[in-house]
Amino acid sequence: MVRVSDAPPIWNRPQRGSRGPQATHSRAEIVQAAIGLADADGLDAVSMRAVAAALGTGAGTLYRHLSSRDDLLDLMADRVVGELRPHxxxxxxxxxxxxxxxxxxxxxxxxxxxxxxxxxxxxxxxxxxxxxxxxxxxxxxxxxxxxxxxxxxxxxxxxxxxxxxxxxxxxxxxxxxxxxxxxxxxxxxxxxxxxxxxxxxxxxxxxxxxxxxx
Amino acid sequence: MVRVSDAPPIWNRPQRGSRGPQATHSRAEIVQAAIGLADADGLDAVSMRAVAAALGTGAGTLYRHLSSRDDLLDLMADRVVGELRPHxxxxxxxxxxxxxxxxxxxxxxxxxxxxxxxxxxxxxxxxxxxxxxxxxxxxxxxxxxxxxxxxxxxxxxxxxxxxxxxxxxxxxxxxxxxxxxxxxxxxxxxxxxxxxxxxxxxxxxxxxxxxxxx
DNA sequence: GTAAACTGCGAACAGCGTTCGCGGTTTACG
DNA sequence: CGTAAACCGCGAACGCTGTTCGCAGTTTAC
Known part of the structure; x- marks a missing residue:
């Protein structure tokens, strides 16, 4: 229940390292797809498999960019709060x-x-x-x-x-x-x-x- | 999401019919076990299997007394609201x-x-x-x-x-x-x-x- | 006495979040 | 410049979830 992770929160973690091939999906892209699903069919429609399918990939791939579904929800929430701009x-x-x-x-x-x-x-x-x-x-x-x-x-x-x-x-x-x-x-x-x-x-x-x- | 059932709400449904052997567990007993689990370990601990195990039976048995987990949550909530008595x-x-x-x-x-x-x-x-x-x-x-x-x-x-x-x-x-x-x-x-x-x-x-x- | 209605039970199904090992690709460093 | 480390997408797999269903046995109504 309570977040006991010692890792820094998702907002302080870099999106990718320097080595390795260029990622085909970005964190922002995943979050946007998830928001689209939630807006259309509610929060229950936001499953890792559904989000991945909306991006044409598999569920396991998402864990290259996020560490959990709760991280994804955190990012979704903060992103739409950004719609309140310009203040x-x-x-x-x-x-x-x-x-x-x-x-x-x-x-x-x-x-x-x-x-x-x-x-x-x-x-x-x-x-x-x-x-x-x-x-x-x-x-x-x-x-x-x-x-x-x-x-x-x-x-x-x-x-x-x-x-x-x-x-x-x-x-x-x-x-x-x-x-x-x-x-x-x-x-x-x-x-x-x-x-x-x-x-x-x-x-x-x-x-x-x-x-x-x- | 939204309850579309045509069936009457759980509170208007009788607990049992007249025929058949006497049930070993009552609806109130199930609800009480579920509340105990929720009080101790939170709502996520209230799974049908866990509630059934606390009563020494299998998950499928619960569906003789309830039609869904949402029904169980409804009953749990109304039961603890009863703790507000005497008004x-x-x-x-x-x-x-x-x-x-x-x-x-x-x-x-x-x-x-x-x-x-x-x-x-x-x-x-x-x-x-x-x-x-x-x-x-x-x-x-x-x-x-x-x-x-x-x-x-x-x-x-x-x-x-x-x-x-x-x-x-x-x-x-x-x-x-x-x-x-x-x-x-x-x-x-x-x-x-x-x-x-x-x-x-x-x-x-x-x-x-x-x-x-x- | 027969049939209907109820009982507990356990296997089974589809879906969920998450983990892991695989082969392949890109970059950093000695 | 070559090697090793780090990252990529991918798909199978694990354990858990709510729920369904058929089976066998028991009680009651007609």
């Missing part, structure tokens, strides 16, 4: 700027839904993730708050974005057919008067978060 | 009561860390999950708000609890050795003055959420 310039209102960053993240999750499953199990921050985090800190620069508070706020902001991304993906509740009235009295009356969901829940939640933590 | 009585202050419910949920995640992975992929609400949700609605009964707003708030409360549970499980950040100053300027200065994390982040976040949404 938008911070305006005068940092709250509005931060909201814009959150919306950008939500868009990324919509483009690559598998990211919701991959990100929580990545082994660490890649260079693009660090760059994004650095940019967020820059937006928060004018805020007079402890750096720990900024870290906490950004972590929770990212987390809340994943919650919304997940809720968008999950199917609507299964219509509650024939609910037992005696067992779930409050639920029954609430179903009878469901009310109307608010369209600005995303912004409202994040604004509440910011005002509570910064 | 605490609501006091006068609904904010405080709701905070107590959130703390109860966090404790459940600490006792069964695998629940963090299982819950987002369950196929629906089990009877215990419905009971918990019903109780939360009861606590929110005196709040003059739209039922949709209450649904949204409870969903986000549960989500935020999972974020905190996840952050407790994840390893501390890897010490940021030798960070490139030119690439991550804001990060470098923030590391130089890390500040002190706030001990009441959990409560503060949830209070902010409640006041923003209800």
């Amino acid at each position: 938008p310039g911070a305006g005068a209102d940092w709250t509005e700027a931060l909201l814009g960053l959150a919306r950008l993240q939500l868009g990324l999750y919509r483009r690559h839904p598998w990211l919701i499953e991959v990100l929580p199990r990545t082994s660490g921050f890649g260079p693009e993730a660090l760059g994004w985090f650095d940019h967020c800190l820059g937006v928060l620069a004018p805020v007079p708050a402890d750096n720990a508070a900024k870290f906490e706020t950004l972590a929770l902001m990212t987390g809340v974005v994943t919650l919304f991304a997940r809720s968008e993906r999950s199917a609507p509740p299964p219509a509650f057919t024939a609910l037992d009235v005696t067992a779930y009295p409050n639920l029954v009356v609430a179903i009878g008067d469901p009310g109307t969901p608010r369209p600005d829940l995303f912004e409202r939640t994040l604004r509440g978060l910011f005002s509570a933590l910064l | 605490p009585g609501a006091g006068a202050d609904w904010t405080e009561a709701l905070l107590g419910l959130a703390r109860l949920q966090l404790g459940l995640y600490r006792r069964h860390p695998w629940l963090i992975e299982v819950l987002p992929r369950t196929s629906g609400f089990g009877p215990e999950a419905l009971g918990w949700f019903d109780h939360c609605l009861g606590v929110l009964a005196p709040v003059p708000a739209d039922n949709a707003a209450k649904f949204e708030t409870l969903a986000l409360m549960t989500g935020v609890v999972t974020l905190f549970a996840r952050s407790e499980r994840s390893a501390p950040p890897p010490a940021f050795t030798a960070l490139d100053v030119t690439a991550y300027p804001n990060l470098v200065v923030a590391i130089g003055d890390p500040g002190t994390p706030r001990p009441d982040l959990f409560e503060r976040t949830l209070r902010g959420l409640f006041s923003a949404l209800l």
